[in-house]
Amino acid sequence: MNEKTGGLSLTHGAVGEMLRVARERRGLSQGQASAMAKVGVSSLSDFENGKRAPSLDQLSALAAAYDQPLTFFFEDSPTKEVVLWRQRPIEGADEHASRFLKWCRWYRDLEVWCKDETACPVPDLPKAPANFQAAERLAINIRSQLDLGEYPAPVLLKVLEEKWGVKVFHQEFEPTGTAACSKDASFGAAILLNAKSSRRRRNFDLAHELFHLLTWKAFRADSPETSTDLEEKLANKFASVLLLPEEKLKAAIGDRWVENRLPLPAAIDLARAFDVSVDALIWRLHGMAVKNDAVVDEGRTRALIDKARALSRLSDESSADPPPSRPERFRDLAVHALRSAEISVGRFAEYMGISRQAAMAYVDEEAGGDEAFELSAS
């Protein structure tokens, strides 16, 4: 990302151009931006056309409306970060994506300011898997590489955050929308999950998005913001195999077969054990049967899933507690940055998604938090 050599060299035209770029990236008309930032439409037009420059308070308001830092307006040719949606929300997709990218940048800034950067990022596969067999091999390889164990779903999020520094955020999408991801030279790899989905569903989405991150270079070169149907199917295959190891699943099924069939209550029980949705469990069994040349009817599988969903509706309470929007490590870094006077109280409030007054109250409480836990030498 290039920057202008010095602020003094900036022309009104250059700033105006960046204001226009930021507004268009956010998907806003001048009228909408004007209303959000409380800056007059004619003033905004003047700024964008380089007739005059905004004052700091106006620029701050516009930056906030565009989800960009003030530093954005000093850049020469800022790279455009890409968000890949699995299923784009019908409403507010630009807003969700813009907020997601802003959080990713904040996270990266906090890592830098707290000197806590991840040494080992998500690898970039030189070549994408060409078929389901290759996607399955990739999943087995990654499961082993990440040491995910026999029940990968409950640990996947933590492992991705700790080992590969993946930034995982949650937002509530309405009325539809599943997950999204992004990979950028600046902030690394990031995933956005739907907080309204159940935890088991989110586990699958996380694994699905991981496939996109691993194959980012291979797939996104030709198609930055959209994926093909094949790519999505490969991602589903990858997620399914990653979260449901074949040998462990077979062992867990054990003697639950009844006349060569797995009763739905048993499938529901297994889904709970592996912390995946009953859909994911049944599709995995379907895939294993296909691989073993069994005759399976996809329509019948879909009908079974509908029945299983209805049966498991009351027992699946995994959506009861929506996850926090910001990950725990992000929040810890923000606290650390505040304590070491690396960020202001106002920024801390913004990063944590709380009011300035709540942040001030937090500062009051933690003013006495300088005590250290001491280990006795004896």
Added chain:
Amino acid sequence: MTKRLSFLLLDANIIIELWRLGLWNRLVELCDIHVGQTVVGEADFFLDASGNRVAIDLSADIASRRIQVFQVEFSELAEFRSRYDPSYLAKLDPGETEALVKLLTLSSDWRLCSADGIVFKVLANVQRGEQGISLEEVLGQVGMSRPLRKQYTREFRTEKTKLGAIDAIQNRGRKE
């Protein structure tokens, strides 16, 4: 009436605390107060003892010129960014950036009152550490002393100013 304390810039946290303590009107009578345009928007409410939101309305003080409001032009911001660590723009509130940029264009008589560690740290780093002032010191100078929480004290300001001085010695945070 001559004000007892002139050339005083306030940031949003200080205004909020003064309103919370019920000291705002008295301080405005005693001090020549200047606030940035952004700060006017940032200091929007305080929480009373019961946790209820109470709106802060500075409009009457602004209209009657009991407090002065200033703006920072883009060129001044650009100069600040070109001279100092560009990350300050991301680390500071817009209101604090506004106050710091303004202070750097003013004489050494001016003081910036804050309860934010980073403000004192940056001031020291740009060789203006002596222009930072805590709320405790402001209240002391106008005869309104009272016990305050740590971030409003001279001790807090001194501690954070020292951090900035260390940064300056280690050549962090400055471009020149």
